Amino acid sequence: MSRTIDAVVSPTQTNTIPADISGQMLDLDEDDDLEVFSKDLTLADGNMFNASMPTSPGSMVNQCKFEEDEESDSKDIFITVDNPESHVTAIETFITYRVLTKTTRSEFDNSEYEVRRRYQDFLWLKGKLEDAHSTLIVHPLPEKFVVKGMVERFNGDFIETRRKALHKFLNRIADHPILSCSEDFKVFLSAQAWELTTYKKQGPGFLSRMGETVRAVANSVRGVKNRPEEFTAIQEYVEDFSNKIGSLDKVTQRIVKEQKEYLEELKEYGPTYTLWSGSEEELAEQLKGVAGCIERCCKETEEQVGHLSDTLVPVLHEYVLCAETLKAVLRRRDNIQAEFEAKNEALATKKVDRDAESSDLGFVWGSLLGKNPEEARHQRQERLDGEIEELKEEIDKLEDRVEWANNALKGDWGRWQRSMRGDLKSAFLSTAEKNVDYYEKYFIFIHTQITVSL
């Protein structure tokens, strides 16, 4: 869906967001990145990655170990997302972001890549990662559209918020021991625009994807029978967490709103003292002093609201989306188990069928065809045996799949919890610090005012 920008732009022109913003963003990023990375557990170990990455689950388990106890400061890949630019074509208008990668990883041909990507490309990457690793927790992308509020798609704030979220998204993947090995990820970071388009067209077609989805839906309708206790516990936690984080998101947004309204009134309040000072002689200085205090309060409040919007609001929002991701991951794990259980039931049924000594139906059928009843029975046995063997093979594979899915999820779950704690703790801490700072600055100002003019 494209929207038209108000400014008149020729189709071939690309508009750059004013230069000062892009400059700012680069500075912000470097510090942010390093902060986050040193807290996160990085599992980059050069030995683990080969040039050709096998993507079958079995081999993956052996390849990438979950070395979660190891806190490594040796990052070997740095990604930044910045410099949004809008592109106008005859059909649509969209924004692209520059994705800059610096890496020493051996599977990359170069050590530096600079590409431009649009939101759609990020969506594609996420889809591919989720397909390949259905029970790993992929960090959420910012939403497609802003649901409420009147934020224009091309509003500066919206773009900046989205850019930050995209930046975090890529970095989370880079941190992930398994996901960062993904070929799709590598292509996303390194391929030029036309290369990416070509690459996207390969791979399982739309129809085969449909088939998988249909099967998954069918299994989920049946439901999983013997879900391991620990996953039920995780699911209950996710439900509760989703509620709580949703509430926190709402409360925080409400605080921002109230603060803004408070600020509006304050802006009118200070000037009344200044006005009054015009009518007074003895009191003029004191009145101006109070006006000055209120003005300072305005300034500090504005800063504080800005900080809240930049720091706490986006993080809470991110984890609201995370909660949804978690629910989807749990569902997918359930589906995998459900499929396995379904096949097991089918096997049991088949076995029962085969072991049935005489089947009146078979006898009647055989005689109708003019076959020897003995032969008919033998043929039937053979056929069923074959099917049973096939089923057993499939079940073996599915069993592997279930085991791998469960292990992947279990491993990632601990990882995710640690990230979550780290992110939320840091965001709340920062907010509390800012609030202390707010009161301290205002306190000092009033103090000096009292000694000077009041």
Next chain:
Amino acid sequence: MMADSGPKEVAVIGNTELTSAELDNNIKNTMVEIEKGTSLLRKLEISVAEAEKRTGKNTVNMQEIYTVYLIETRPVDALTEGITPDSLWRRYSEFELLRNYLLVTYPFVVVAPLPEKRAEIVWHKLSADNMDPDFVERRRVGLENFLHRVASHPVLCNDNIFNIFLTEQDKDWKEMVYETGFQAKADSRLKAVNAAFRVKNPDGRFTELKHYSDELQTVLSQLLRVRARVADRLYGVYKVHGNYGRVFSEWSAIEKEMGDGLQSAGHHMDAYAASVDDILEEEEHYADQLKEYLFYTDALRAVCRKHELTQFELEMVALDLACKKQQKEELVTGTVRTFSLKGMTSKLFGQETAEQREAKLQVLEQQLKEGEEAVKEKNTESDEFVKTAWVDIERFKDQKDRDLKEALISYAVMQISMCKKGIQVWTNAKECFNKM
């Protein structure tokens, strides 16, 4: 059970029979800044201690509920001996009557205002209901303040009616007030207020004062309105944080490592939300101080108007005298400078006789004498008024500057206290988050 609004101010009450020397002494002493504990002659402690609801029949014989206030008085020397104070009950309308009487009887005094009859400039938490306990309490404080203002005024404190208002329940005080005949004066003042008259030479200082009162009224009304809105918003900000308390507490139940940190952080959020109540109550006191001066502007304007009236009367009398003088001159010289019917008729029907002229002259002479007397009287009256009024205006200005300066400083101090609380709460919260 005394409703306490803070340390009681000590005010001066003079008795009603004083020698002129004592009066001077009183005035000198009362001119000194009234502060708590300051030693003055004949100290009397006054307080409006309580408020109660009564039911009764009003003037149109309908049931009504009204509030009465307990006025307690006690000589300060008796404090240490624990003597119970004298007390009596008065309702708001009696305070109003007292004030109107003072306004009329001492037109050169800037009479202190009463607290609001109805709650007007309030922020949402306080209801605008006259029966609301918070409103009644603030009105009680306002009435006490009014009594202190009057009792500390060098002139007003000696007034008999005022003294009886404070101390004697038995007498029919209302009757006494009406007997002073102030109503008649009040009516004439009212007429003067409504009459449109133009003063040719008002004292410039009064004109300036009138402008100042208008300005002050406008700016204070606006200031108080915006302040109420700001208070409302601040309340909102603090209270929403209370939700953090609730959600953190619920969330801590499902977390292992973060649980303790979240739980205690939640408590601090609750404390933060609750702290706004005290903050805003203190601010309300500040707003009341400003409101008093908002209402004072009416009294200022009243004094200015009285001056205009006096000046106007003087000008009228002087004009009349000038007219008479001219008439005399015309009669004496026989010249008619101005057109008059008399002049015309005399031209047409012949001049007056010498006797007639003589008679007229005599009448005029008498009128002239009376007129000159009147002008002299009015002049004296006007001068006296200007002098006494201006003394009181200077007194008022000093009082205003002192009071408001103190109010502004205390407002800044309130803000500092708010900051300190904020720093403490968020530092505590920060520590809790650290433990997460």
